[in-house]
Amino acid sequence: MTDDPKDGIQTEEGVLDLETGDLSQIRKAIEARDAQRVFELLDPLHPADIADILEQIGSEARRTLLHLYGSEFDGDILSELDENIRDEVVGYLRPEVLAEAVRDMDSDDVVDLLEDLDESQHSAILEALEEEDRHAARQALTYPEYSAGRLMQREFVAVPEDWTVGQTIDMMRTSTELPDQFYHVFLVTPEDMPTGYVTLGRLLSSKRETALAEILEDSFRSFELDEEEGDVAYAFNQYHLISAPVVDPDGRLVGVITIDDAMAVLDEEHEEDMLRMAGAGEGSLSDGVLETTWQRLPWLGVNLATAIVASLVIAIFEATIETLVALAVLMPIIASMGGNAGTQSMAVAVRGLATRDLTSANIWRVLRRETLVGVLNGLIFAVVMGVVGYVWFGSLMLAGVIAAAMVINLLVAGLSGIGLPALLDRLGVDPALASGTFVTTVTDVVGFFAFLGLATVLLL
């Protein structure tokens, strides 16, 4: 980007780059309790960057910074903060600063702020709002979490569907209550039901006497209040929507969702998928030690249980291993290759389910493909591992056993890597949530069984 570097904070490519030691300047100013310098450093920054800085400095420095910067504090910084840091920051702010910060926020940002805060902090925020906004915020909180109702803003422009371009432009030029940002004018029936929308660009380039109905965009889609925000984000991305109306159960227009909020949701959904696939819960870098330990405990517990199952399989073949200890040496290779291949297939499946590209219409074709890929890669690595095994232990039979186990395990890895996530999805469970541990368990169990079983039959 070509932003000017201002006031000593280098913004490489226009994005605040905390790698380059800028943060140390801020740290110094905080330590010196130099409010003027803190202001100079932070003033040119975007609220999102100030939020990042607050997240990255320690809790002590955060408190001092907020004390020094207090009266300049902007509501948008709150919107950008990580949930747990936000709680802390709200607690540090003086009530009048908090009130001022909240009053400037869009209705959807206020709701976003409220839903993540402790109940005890709600009243401080709600009291800061004007009567009308307070009512709207309270109502928004009655919609399900992660729903379109929570995501929408109540500021929008709607006109009767039989209006002309001229009427609409005149209304906007005289209205004093237009939203800060809007990209479309919605057409509504007398019952307030949205029937279409017109872009401002089209409005500006059309003749005054043109009926709005003639210049409608064909991408119009509306959402219901309780629709899941993940579905909303998917639809924005799939259909290239810029804004879309939200309707109540009677079909009346009650709010608008804009693409920037949908993009943020898409980003959060991806984060969730990635962390869940790894069994890391809702983990974030700013979480504390105990919180993080607690988040990771459940899946480590599940993993321990499944690892014990795999161990029980090995225990069946204790006598075989005692006779031929080379098996214990090679065993983890089979497990590792199966786990890796399974994870590859699983990532493709979880992604395909998230983008709705993996459906009942093509699941069989994909399973067939994974079977063939598993067999092919199984054969390739069977040959490699067979040679390695023969060179290492000098036994052709042992080499044959590990080669055969490799093919079996990579085949099963492909099948379970696709099949387990698809099954979980069908059962209504988030496929990212549990797939990792389960796929690995299947490949461990099958891998150990195939390898040690074949060894028992063929080598003893």
Add this chain to the structure above:
Amino acid sequence: MTDDPKDGIQTEEGVLDLETGDLSQIRKAIEARDAQRVFELLDPLHPADIADILEQIGSEARRTLLHLYGSEFDGDILSELDENIRDEVVGYLRPEVLAEAVRDMDSDDVVDLLEDLDESQHSAILEALEEEDRHAARQALTYPEYSAGRLMQREFVAVPEDWTVGQTIDMMRTSTELPDQFYHVFLVTPEDMPTGYVTLGRLLSSKRETALAEILEDSFRSFELDEEEGDVAYAFNQYHLISAPVVDPDGRLVGVITIDDAMAVLDEEHEEDMLRMAGAGEGSLSDGVLETTWQRLPWLGVNLATAIVASLVIAIFEATIETLVALAVLMPIIASMGGNAGTQSMAVAVRGLATRDLTSANIWRVLRRETLVGVLNGLIFAVVMGVVGYVWFGSLMLAGVIAAAMVINLLVAGLSGIGLPALLDRLGVDPALASGTFVTTVTDVVGFFAFLGLATVLLL
């Protein structure tokens, strides 16, 4: 969503839901070669949904469908198709249909189409374009792949920076060449350098005599032609941009990137991260067997090499295992727990690096946290596994050895889960690319060494 179900295709929530058997209607129409019915079924659908259908039916059906639907084929469908299916589809289309389809596309979509196609298919597309568009497309292809220059569209509205609202509105109302979609008017110097932008909403609600300079948005950021598209997408999400100008090396405005394209890039980057973390390359559901085998081969190969390293560690302790075969039974539990804990930390790190929340400013704090989390979870599972081990094998010493190995391995897992991705990032390698295999190798090697080493010292 509240879209009407039309023509027999049920769109649950307004999103085409291929689970509900709608595809079978399309399949039937294709088999019956009923062009009229195909048209009825596809006509109400969004190009993105038609693209999804083309991806999900087999190659044979795809060919027939395109033959039947040919003359209705819309360029936007091409934009939405997966790369490898796109190649195939372009080959099936009659030249005049392809020409017609391409002429209607935005300049950024044409470039996107061209860059994924074989060189041999370029000329068919380029010839379909008008002289000016062809020149523009050729020029765009000279910019680096995945750069802002490839992502931008050349259609935008720019006016001199000293204009008023009235002048701007008059120009737009008389211009015949406005883009299909635009949200901002850019202000430029006489040298064509963009200095700010005004939203159309603000323009419409301001007095005619207001200078544009007075109603500038403060979120203005511009990008350079060769800036990476991932950085562009990050900036859009971080700073809530809706559109942003792209400038050439002389700072002149040459194009505009809009948020819908940035959202698509963000989505692709996530896909890349997830698949790379799993070692699945660029895999997609529509890839063929050989292509998929080939994509997954390299990381399976790396994994085999690293698994052999872990096996060599076990081989050191062959004599110990021979004496106490229970070790071979319990060994995979240590490896599995370490791998799991390492993957948890790694997912948090890869995500933190992608969102630029993990930086040199907080890496030490995060490493310290991971150490403590590793020790805490290590202690918890040491107790659990110690009890299990004692009950199972009746040896207090064996239980103690596995408990100690658990603590050591979970501690190392946390450190390497954060440290390895951070190191790769510092070395300029995508941290998602290689972390998975390497973290697991570290936990396997350390886990086996700790467990078998302690056993050798304490139990023999």
